[in-house]
Amino acid sequence: MSKPYRIGLIDFANVAPINEYLPESDAYEVHRGVPTEMNRQLLAGEIDLANISSFEFLQNAHLLQALPDFSVSVLGPVYSVNLFHNLPWEALQGKRIALTTQSATSVKLLEVLLSLSGIQATLERNEGSVQALLDAGYAGVLKIGDNALREWYQLCGPLEPHASVWDIPHGRGEVQVTDLSMRWYDHFGLPFAFAVWAYRTPPPPELVHNLRLARRTGLGELAVVAERNARKLDLPEFIVQHYLWNFRYHLEKPDRLGLLKFAELVGVSGETLRFSE
Numbered sequence: 001m002s003k004p005y006r007i008g009l010i011d012f013a014n015v016a017p018i019n020e021y022l023p024e025s026d027a028y029e030v031h032r033g034v035p036t037e038m039n040r041q042l043l044a045g046e047i048d049l050a051n052i053s054s055f056e057f058l059q060n061a062h063l064l065q066a067l068p069d070f071s072v073s074v075l076g077p078v079y080s081v082n083l084f085h086n087l088p089w090e091a092l093q094g095k096r097i098a099l100t101t102q103s104a105t106s107v108k109l110l111e112v113l114l115s116l117s118g119i120q121a122t123l124e125r126n127e128g129s130v131q132a133l134l135d136a137g138y139a140g141v142l143k144i145g146d147n148a149l150r151e152w153y154q155l156c157g158p159l160e161p162h163a164s165v166w167d168i169p170h171g172r173g174e175v176q177v178t179d180l181s182m183r184w185y186d187h188f189g190l191p192f193a194f195a196v197w198a199y200r201t202p203p204p205p206e207l208v209h210n211l212r213l214a215r216r217t218g219l220g221e222l223a224v225v226a227e228r229n230a231r232k233l234d235l236p237e238f239i240v241q242h243y244l245w246n247f248r249y250h251l252e253k254p255d256r257l258g259l260l261k262f263a264e265l266v267g268v269s270g271e272t273l274r275f276s277e
């Protein structure tokens with residue numbers, strides 16, 4: 001029997017509407033991890049396909065192809081790619097910023113956004129709670145995924161379910177929270193594509209079919225997904241429901257335009273990007 005196809009799944013709530021509904025099959029085996037680990041495994045040939053950081057897809061366009069209709073994209077606030085900082089954004093010039101080790105795309109997005117403000121900061125990979133890292137002397141802390149969502153709510157919550165999106169606070173006391181996807185939108189009026197489903201070896205048709213079916217099922221019962229992940233994350237259900245309905249999973253034209261703008265800003269020609277039919 002041939003080796004099963006190896007698919008990498010990122011264990012973040014934001015891909016639960018797809019990952020939690022992907023059926024088991026003898027045709028493929030599942031490997032799980034954070035984005036940087038999935039990126040590494042795909043590029044090392046240890047897995048065959050994964051929803052990897054879009055920045056890694058851009059950087060390795062010669063090696064990788066992406067499914068034409070899958071993304072983790074957001075138009076406006078994402079709530080889980082956050083820079084927590086205790087100085088105003090403009091005052092981050094020359095300051096130290098701690099970066100989560102889980103990210104590739106959001107680290108590059110932060111660099112791009114700082115550069116658009118003419119800010120040069122010292123970016124260092126370092127893990128720990130936001131408060132501990134700020135107490136250790138960092139002026140900013142970049143968090144992504146479930147950790148970012150939880151730390152944002154720990155800082156800015158509790159919120160009432162009827163809170164308007166416009167009432168959601170972006171900071172408390174001296175700590176501000178800059179949502180990098182919202183800042184991207186303020187600059188370009190486009191979605192930001194954080195991840196794409198990329199591969200080196202074409203996936204079996206059954207897997208692509210199962211991914212599309214899983215997404216349709218998961219999005220069809222988002223309240224159930226939100227309830228399950230709210231329990232896992234120890235967050236209010238309405239927060240996780242608002243968080244999940246906000247994502248764009250189909251790499252539609254606006255998401256592609258956002259990806260191409262990101263490619264341009266990081267010096268990659270959009271012509272080199274390959275998507276399967």
Ligand SMILES: C=C(O[C@@H]1C=C(C(=O)O)C=C[C@H]1O)C(=O)O
Pocket residue numbers: 010012014035036051052053054072078080081102103104105106107144145146148194195
């Ligand atoms: C929206 C997010 O996007 C994630 C961010 C990634 C990165 O920064 O490399 C990779 C995968 C995405 O799912 C998130 O982490 O909350």
